[in-house]
Amino acid sequence: MSPKKTQRHTCPVCGFDRLKEAPRSSSGGASFEICPACGFQFGVSDDDDGISPEEWREDWIARGMEWTSKGIRPPRGWRPEERLAALKGKDA
Numbered sequence: 001m002s003p004k005k006t007q008r009h010t011c012p013v014c015g016f017d018r019l020k021e022a023p024r025s026s027s028g029g030a031s032f033e034i035c036p037a038c039g040f041q042f043g044v045s046d047d048d049d050g051i052s053p054e055e056w057r058e059d060w061i062a063r064g065m066e067w068t069s070k071g072i073r074p075p076r077g078w079r080p081e082e083r084l085a086a087l088k089g090k091d092a
């Protein structure tokens, strides 16, 4: 159930699985990509603002798991609850 046609990366905050780049490279460098789902920016929200993915996730859930990007639309069938469940299930 995991098609690997194109490489996709999963957001460690919300489980959105279509990030363009890995949030962290193998050497630890941040992608500076902003997750369109939860709005977390790797290397900025965490490194610069000192907010952990866990904290951001809790806050995002408290706000109703809203899609944050104005420019990117959610994929068809986007269900944040399912992505969060998958994220917790595999603990990646």
Ligand SMILES: [Zn+2]
Pocket: 011, 012, 013, 014, 015, 016, 035, 036, 037, 038, 039, 040
């Ligand atoms: Zn995210």
